[in-house]
Amino acid sequence: MEKLNVGFKAYRILVCCCLVFTFFVISYGAYTRLTESGLGCPDWPGCYGAIWVHSQDLIQINNLNDITFNEARIEMYHRYFAAFLGCLILILIFWNQFCRYHSLKLTYLLGMTLFFQVFLGKLTVTMLLKPAIIVSHFFGALCICICLVFILRALNLNKTNFTAFFKDKKITYFTSYLFLFLILLQMTLGVWVSSNYASMVCSSFPICEYPWWSMYDLNAFNPLTTSANQSYQFGVLNLEQRVTLHITHRFGAMILTIMMILYVFQIFNLGYRKFAVLVIFIFILQILLGINNILSFLNILNATLHNLVGVLLFVIVLYVHLKLRERCHENYI
DSSP: OOOOOOOHHHHHHHHHHHHHHHHHOOOOHHHHHHHTTTTSSSSSSSSSTOOOTTOOHHHHHHOOOHHHHHHHHHHHHHHHHHHHHHHHHHHHHHHHHHOSOHHHHHHHHHHHHHEEEEEEEEHHHHTSSOHHHHHHHHHHHHHHHHHHHHHHHHHHHHSSSOTHHOOTTTTOOHHHHHHHHHHHHHHHHHHHHHHTTTTTTSSSSSSSSSSSSHHGGGGGGGGOOOTTOOOTOOOOHHHHHHHHHHHHHHHHHHHHHHHHHHHHHHHHHEEEEEEHHHHHHHHHHHHHHHHHHTTTTHHHHHHHHHHHHHHHHHHHHHHHHHHHHHHHHHOOO
């Protein structure tokens, strides 16, 4: 029994490590995009045909200067980190296959998500930073986070059958569901804004210097937008469309703020006061980082933290949501 407990604790630590490292990989992915290093390596999975980017022969053969070499190094570091995370997740999957600490369905779903994410990483390069692929790639990373949170919650419940949560359709918290959906929508919109290079189109705050109400163009949200030059680096949308994306992201933050107040009020009254305070703190930090993105003219460190804190907020709200569903499930039974 003692050996079983040691193995269970070690497995839970590995899940936590995977979750934390996923945050890091997502943040580094944002940093890669913000430093214009997404196409630092024109091929995949290697870089100019090499696996190790520090080779001097690589620099000489391909005539790389300091800037292009630094971009290639950043891009390959992102691939190295992602590969290491993939190895950790595979260990997680095989470990649970033999020990059955929780439902195998969760690890199978995590495995499929991982392989799909690797495929999206390849498409990000081969399709030359197409915004729809970048958003899908981000969403895939977020799905890995979601799977890990579900696994972590299953371990904390110490149940082998976690599917009861999904089967009870009569239990619903509309506010919690809606808040999760709006956070996901706002993050997706943020990646869409960034991948279309619309983050700094409005440089004033709180009011955009352009007459956005007369420039609003719904074609900005068309994921099938094509590039005449084949590459999507530096964006292909016109000014009106970029202003549309930027201002929509601002309005999304306003709507999310109202929803956050309703959500925090609800969970505070249900007794989750520490989580309520944590959500308020993380949300305010996220808003301040978003404002500073504009005031600092998209400082890379600030923008990277803005990406990370958004994912962290989503994961915290998701974890609280699972605790709420557990409570409802127990009361319903």
